[in-house]
Every structure is written in structure tokens, then in C-alpha cells.
Amino acid sequence: MVKNTGGVSFKTGIVVEAKAGFAKVQFAELDDLVSQWLPMTFHKTSIDKSAWWLDIGEHVQCLLDDRLEDGCILGAIYSAPTPAPAISADETSLQFGNKVIFKINRATGDVEVITTGIFTVTALKIRFQTALLEVTGEIKDLCDALGKTMQSMRQSYNAHGHADPQGGTTQPPNNAM
Numbered sequence: 001m002v003k004n005t006g007g008v009s010f011k012t013g014i015v016v017e018a019k020a021g022f023a024k025v026q027f028a029e030l031d032d033l034v035s036q037w038l039p040m041t042f043h044k045t046s047i048d049k050s051a052w053w054l055d056i057g058e059h060v061q062c063l064l065d066d067r068l069e070d071g072c073i074l075g076a077i078y079s080a081p082t083p084a085p086a087i088s089a090d091e092t093s094l095q096f097g098n099k100v101i102f103k104i105n106r107a108t109g110d111v112e113v114i115t116t117g118i119f120t121v122t123a124l125k126i127r128f129q130t131a132l133l134e135v136t137g138e139i140k141d142l143c144d145a146l147g148k149t150m151q152s153m154r155q156s157y158n159a160h161g162h163a164d165p166q167g168g169t170t171q172p173p174n175n176a177m
Contacts, residue, residue, distance in 0.1 A: 007066030012077070015058040023054045023073055025062055038062060040073045 013025040022037040043050045054060065059079055064071035078084045085093040090107035101114040113119065163169060
């Protein structure tokens with residue numbers, strides 16, 4: 001039995017064209033009909049904003065009027081060819097292509113950011129409140145002003161000596177950094 005939906009149709013289709021906030025969708029079940037520009041729904045659009053462009057070929061679900069001329073894209077959906085990136089119910093993952101991934105695990109409290117590019121944070125001040133800060137690579141001080149790496153500063157300190165007022169030069173420090 002078909003229920004009266006007030007002229008609203010729920011359809012699944014494929015994005016064939018996209019621009020900021022809108023996309024055109026092709027519906028295979030409607031003889032490959034391509035919609036007009038349909039607005040996408042977002043979490044916030046006023047003072048706080050979120051915005052995503054849909055990719056061409058993205059699988060989406062839409063609500064349309066009875067003439068299939070107006071409506072909106074409710075969102076993209078996962079399917080067998082494009083599975084969800086999260087590996088458990090406790091993990092939230094946000095992935096941009098294969099270049100940037102944000103992962104949050106609510107069970108462990110772990111947060112992970114993976115990027116193949118430069119990660120820039122611009123802030124008045126950054127504070128780490130932690131028992132231990134581990135860095136697997138170099139740390140560079142004053143990096144935009146030809147600063148030195150922490151390793152090169154340690155090497156300079158460990159090898160340095162001073163002029164001795166009684167003649168000669170003092171030995172490097174007893175306790176190396």
C-alpha cells in the first residue's frame with residue numbers, strides 16, 4: 001500500500017555536478033533524470049558554519065517535491081564501494097581524500113591527526129597540560145627567523161668552552177644536554 005506523502009518523494013541518486021552548497025543529482029530509477037541545482041543540508045549555516053562540497057559520483061539521498069523540480073539533498077550515504085572510515089562504534093573519523101585524517105576514540109580518549117602536508121596552528125598562545133610531551137622528530141625554535149633546531153643547540157652547548165681568565169679555554173660542560 002502506498003501512503004500519501006503530501007507530494008514529497010524520497011530518492012537516491014548520484015552527484016553529477018557540484019558547487020558550494022548545491023549539487024545536481026542523477027536518478028537512475030527515473031530514466032537518469034538530472035535534477036536542477038538542489039541545496040544541501042548542513043549542521044549550521046548562520047553565525048557558526050559548516051560547508052562541504054559533494055564529490056562527483058557521490059551517492060546521495062534527497063527529498064523532492066511531487067514534480068521533482070524542488071527539494072534538497074539530505075546527505076551522502078556509505079555503500080559497499082565506499083565504506084565508512086570508522087573501525088568501531090567508539091571511533092569518530094573525519095577523512096579528506098587520503099591526505100588528512102582526524103580520529104577520536106571516545107573509549108580511550110585518544111585523538112589522532114594524520115596529514116601528509118604541513119599542520120599549522122595559529123593562536124595567541126598554546127598550552128600543553130601533560131605529564132610528558134614526546135616528539136619523534138626535530139624541534140626548531142624561531143623557525144621563520146632562521147632559528148636552530150633543539151639538536152643543533154644541544155650540540156653547540158655540549159661542545160662549547162669559555163676563555164679562562166688564567167689563560168686557555170675551559171672544557172665543555174661536565175653534564176651534556
